Amino acid sequence: MYEQLLQKKAKLAVIGLGYVGLPIALEFARKIQVIGFDINAKRVEMMRNNIDPSGELEAKDFEGCDIEFTDSLDVLREATFYIVAVPTPIDEHAQPDLKPLLGASSSVGKVLKKGDYVVFESTVYPGCTEEDCIPVMEQLSGLKFPQDFKVGYSPERINPGDKEHTLSSIVKVVAGCDAESLEEIAKTYELVVQAGVHRASSIKVAEAAKIIENTQRDVNIALMNELSMIFDRMSINTYEVLEAAGTKWNFLKFSPGLVGGHCIGVDPYYLTYKAKELGYDAKVILSGRTTNDNMGAYIARKTVQTMIKQGKDVSKSRVLVMGATFKENVEDIRNSKVADVIQELKNFSVNVDIVDPHADSDELQHEYGFRLTPENEVRQDYDGIIVAVSHQPYTQLDEAYFKSITNQPAVVIDIKGLFRGKIQDLAYWSL
Incomplete structure (x- = not known):
């Protein structure tokens, strides 16, 4: 298989051309023939015109690529090596x-x-x-696994907005259904992953390796969030504590915050679901999930409490939320926990405006039921400001700017601690 791909006697197809699939497809297309398949015809047309619908890649990233974008199964049929890179979300009940x-x-x-x-x-x-996946393919193809076709697993490690840790620079975990498929799959990925590949002993091991990457981060961030709530009652700044603790060589540097996005806030539920199916309640993981899922409401309540201390009538107050994406410097709004902050503020009858230099207002309206405030409609009489996402433009702001758009006495809620030590006259709070 590898040799056929290398000699362009066979084609590789990537199914699902989102944040994960498109970078993989383009990287392979610089080496071999690739079919990029997506069921969304509008997105396919955009990619044919060198436009990344996710906003991560530039037009130049499409140059020099031997790739055909399609939503046709007839075209997809021309491939012999398929990579499936579609999202795996959770439903409203936190089930896979x-x-x-x-x-x-x-x-x-x-x-x-x-x-x-x-x-x-x-x-x-x-x-x-x-x-789950192989039986579907067997049924529809009429073929028998593993005699007629081979299957492998190679977990994605794409980090939206990260220009340093890219596909080629991160070690790729690969697994196959047998020794032959493992080697063929590994050699294929070695075409595009300069950092090399790690050959896992089985598909299940590779699946487990991926899911604990984000589960580990989730639990550690949950610990930081819980510590933040404890230290707040002690009037201790969490970031100062972390700086002090971080001077020890083996201290793990995690920080508190909103945990959203398509990975950390989702993946642990896949593991706890399977554990439950096997008769085990994953207490530590679920406890961490509960802590992180409740942080949006906690931040909103702290905002309201801080405004009340400043003599504000909450029902007549207006708050500006800066940032709506799930993390800094990306357009991705999937599972953004900023939406939880906004909803809880509205539950307190607070009037809320939202701005974001990267997010799409229509997408936010569709996903969460609120729109961005146009730049020319940003007011100068806000009672509170929540810096929810540390987008690069926000890091350049100072207290003078916050004063210019607030009705003093006003409050600044700085979720990521960007302005610690820089706010003197306004009421300030951070995790």
């Missing part, structure tokens, strides 16, 4: 939503041929590839 993944497995099953390879990159619980 496998519809995109099983839909992609169905698409592959309809075009699968004897001798083909399928590699899944979507984050799942251990066992999902073999227990």
Whole structure:
């Protein structure tokens, strides 16, 4: 398989061209022939015109790539090596939503041929590839695994907005269904991953490795958030504590904050779901999830309490929330916990305006039911400001700017501690 791809006698297809799939497809397309498949025809047309719908890549990133973008199964059928990179979200009950993944497995099953390879990159619980995806492909293709086609798993490690830790510079974990497929899959990824690949012993091991990466971070951030709530009652600044503790060589440097996005706030639920299915309640992981999921409401309550201390009538107050994406310097609003802050403020009858230099107002309206305030409508009489996301432009602001748009006495709620030690006259609070 590897040699056929290298000699361009075979084509590689990437199914799902979002934050993960498109960078992978373009990277491979600089070495071999690639088919980029997505069910969204509008997105496909944008990529044909060298536009990344996710806003992560520039037009120049499409140059020199041997790739055909399509939403046609007939075109997809021309491939022999398939990489599935669709999202794996959770539903409103925090249960795994496998519809995109099983839909992609169905698409592959309809075009699968004897001798083909399928590699899944979507984050799942251990066992999902073999227990959920393979049966779908077998049923629709009429082929038998592993005799007729091979399957592997290689978890994605794309970090939106990160220009340093890119696909080629991060070690790639790969796994196959047998020794032969492992080697073929590993060599294929080595074409584009300069940092090299780690050959996992099984698909389940690779699936588990991915899901604990984000679970570990989630639990550690939850600890920082809980410490922040404790230190707040002691009138101690959490960031000062972390700076002091961080002078020890083996102290792990995590910080408190809102935990959203498509990974950290989602992946642990896949692991706890599978654990529950096996008769085990993942107490530590779920406790961390509860802590992090409640941080938006906590921050909103602290905002209201701080405004009341400043003599504000909450129902007549107006707060400006700066930042709506799930993290700094990206357009991605998926699972943004800023929405929780805004909703809780509205529950207190606070009037809320929202600004963000990266987010799309229509997307926010569709996903969360609020729009961005146009720049020319930003007021000068806010009673409170919440710096929710540390976008680069916000890091350049100072107290004079906050004074210019507030009705004093006003409060500054600085979630990430950007302005610690820089706010003297306004009431200040941070995690």
